[in-house]
Amino acid sequence: MKWVSALSEHRFLKYAAAECAGQISDALGDERPDLVVAFVSAHHAARYDELPGLVRELLGECFLIGCSGGGVIGAGREVEDRPGLSLTAAVLTDVSIIGFHIDNNDLPDGDAPPSAWEEMVRVSAADDPQFVILTDPFSVQGEHLLMGFDYAFPRGAKIGGLASGGRQPGSNALYLGDQIYDYGAVGLALHGNIAVDTIVAQGCRPIGQRMQITACEHNMLQQLDGRDTFEVLRETFQQLDERDQQLAQHSLFLGVVMDEFNEDPQLGDFLIRNILGVDARRGALAVGEILKEGQTVQFHLRDAETSSHDLDAMLTQYTDDKTPESGAGALLFQCLGRGSYLYGRPDHDTDMFRDKVGDLPLAGFFCNGEIGQVSGSTYLHGYTSSFGIFRPKTPLLAGL
Structure with missing residues (x-):
């Protein structure tokens, strides 16, 4: 060859x-x-x-x-x-x-x-x-x-x-x-x-903690670990430093572990998907992937250095x-x-x-x-x- x-x-x-x-x-x-x-x-x-x-x-x-x-x-x-x-x-x-x-x-x-x-x-x-x-x-x-x-x-x-x-x-x-x-x-x-x-x-790094989806509908992420997704996101955002907070305004993604048997996901195990929108009234996020309850997810950021x-x-x-x-x-x-x-x-x-x-x-x-x-x-x-x-x-x- x-x-x-x-x-x-x-x-x-x-x-x-x-x-x-x-x-x-x-x-x-x-x-x-x-x-x-x-x-x-x-x-x-x-x-x-x-x-x-x-x-x-x-x-x-x-x-x-x-x-x-x-x-x-x-x-x-x-x-x-x-x-x-x-x-x-x-x-x-x-x-x-x-x-x-x-x-x-x-x-x-x-x-x-x-x-x-x-x-x-x-x-x-x-x-x-x-x-x-x-x-x-x-x-x-x-x-x-x-x-x-x-x-x-x-x-x-x-x-x-x-x-x-x-x-x-x-x-x-x-x-x-x-x-x-x-x-x-x-x-x-x-x-x-x-x-x-x-x-x-995929060019991303994780922020915050890994969580389980406890409520979702199609691509709408409603609850993480029993809490409204928007509430979890707001808490995660507040824990970031100033640079990452600015980055999260335009380069925030959701990483989804696609192997349900993977209990300790590492680099390359997350499928990175866009966050398409926020439903603040329902406390939910629209994500560019069909979701399932029980999946492990984590928020991610992307920039040149990452x-x-x-x-x-x-x-x-x-x-x-x-x-x-x-x-x-x-x-x-x-x-x-x-x-x-x-x-x-x-x-x-x-x-x-x-x-x-x-x-x-x-x-x-x-x-x-x-x-x-x-x-x-x-x-x-x-x-x-x-x-x-x-x-x-x-x-x-x-x-x-």
Whole structure:
């Protein structure tokens, strides 16, 4: 298994593609890629439809997947607010590549068996597939899609993001093989000698105490530990220092422990969700997640410093648990609200990945939403960096 990531900031797409292809060919030599992952900035929107042909002409017959982005990541660098094209090529020995496009109308209903999802993407759960999923934010039910994939393929890793760069329906691009779509979702099912390790950095830190939900209705959080939620929040706010009180005015979130058997949740065990509003009369909060009584929750704050510390901790946790040297390449799905907007400089997350995990070929894009796993289930996130690290299941075969 071999991955190569290339990046060009040329303002003309055909020259950008040629620059990337040259970098890839120099690195691969006589080898030819089986897979190319492409992310293209919205500056090239008028030429979106030319990309599949350029890739085929420059790199030969290979499977293409990708999408448009408000910013792109390639060769371990982040390109924001200017033209960018990221092409990543992978030589995947003993790996089957199955691509799929899903229209919202294709999604099985809630009563459908796992086999309906297997038929939709033309792969069996018995093959232990790993998934990359790219969706259009305007035209597909992302939460339903991810719940279905978890239901049908509970063991498979799922990573990806929502295409960006377009501001209205039909203005984003999704690539699959020779086809380009402006709706639905495209994806890859990879199986064989391949594994995907996932890392999700949600960029928050807890405040106050962990509590149990004692009353809720749908997404309305009514009581915590038998007290009105608004009363608990007010008490938590009063215990913060002045800086955190100011931060809580605009960057307060709720962390929900999704594993009901986890009695001692740690970093990465909370699903971070927006607080959508306050019903002061009822003492309740509206949260961006369906809630259940008995769940453990804790309020969280987010800022640049916290996001940096959280990413550092999640990457350190990964390197402590895994063998990073076995990785061949990585994809990063990063929120548009991170990058220079959050940190005041580019390349923060990619630099930290390199420092912690190593100099793996790293590519990706800035998303309208990020797909990643928390406590074994897949969710659609915001303000997150979601990584997928690709490696052979049997490392000794990596170079064959």
